[in-house]
Amino acid sequence: xxxxxxxxxxxxxxxxxxxxxxxxxxxxxxxxxxxxxxxxxxxxxxxxxxxxxxxxxxxxxxxxxxxxxxxxxxxxxxxxxxxxxxxxxxxxxxxxxxxxxxxxxxxxxxxxxxxxxxxxxxxxxxxxxxxxxxxxxxxxxxxxxxxxxxxxxxxxxxxxxxxxxxxxxxxxxxxxxxxxxxxxxxxxxxxxxxxx
Numbered sequence: 001x002x003x004x005x006x007x008x009x010x011x012x013x014x015x016x017x018x019x020x021x022x023x024x025x026x027x028x029x030x031x032x033x034x035x036x037x038x039x040x041x042x043x044x045x046x047x048x049x050x051x052x053x054x055x056x057x058x059x060x061x062x063x064x065x066x067x068x069x070x071x072x073x074x075x076x077x078x079x080x081x082x083x084x085x086x087x088x089x090x091x092x093x094x095x096x097x098x099x100x101x102x103x104x105x106x107x108x109x110x111x112x113x114x115x116x117x118x119x120x121x122x123x124x125x126x127x128x129x130x131x132x133x134x135x136x137x138x139x140x141x142x143x144x145x146x147x148x149x150x151x152x153x154x155x156x157x158x159x160x161x162x163x164x165x166x167x168x169x170x171x172x173x174x175x176x177x178x179x180x181x182x183x184x185x186x187x188x189x190x191x192x193x194x195x196x
Contacts, residue, residue, distance in 0.1 A: 025123040025144040050099040062153035070169040089190040121147045
């Protein structure tokens with residue numbers, strides 16, 4: 001499970017580039033992969049790489065949308081103050097999760113294979129994370145939110161058929177359910193992660 005979470009954050013992070021410039025979802029993925037690979041393979045200090053990657057993520061990933069989705073049914077039962085607190089915590093959690101892991105990666109090679117428009121809101125871009133001597137080839141489908149065609153945003157990754165946003169949703173829901181439906185248990189878990 002930890003490997004899947006790492007891959008989720010890694011893949012979302014490498015999908016971070018000139019989102020505002022690429023309007024075609026396949027071009028978007030290609031541009032993002034190139035930009036992230038350039039940052040990751042640079043000689044910049046780790047802190048500088050993290051800042052650049054976080055800035056790109058803020059522009060290209062629908063962090064709020066992913067956060068609300070991963071909250072599941074509980075997003076309908078919490079008040080506005082709790083929702084605001086959760087969104088702030090999730091944004092920090094999301095950015096820390098993959099910036100802290102991604103900086104150790106260098107030059108990932110992802111090839112876009114095809115794309116399919118699902119409806120007016122979503123397009124799936126199919127790609128392959130190319131094999132290396134240390135890892136096998138991995139099939140990755142990018143779920144791109146295209147309701148605003150001028151600003152497509154990443155909403156999910158499906159790695160070898162497994163939705164990583166859904167996996168995160170199940171984990172968060174488990175934390176809340178195991179604490180008698182108390183959203184504060186999730187807040188505490190996120191806060192503990194952020195101070196590590």
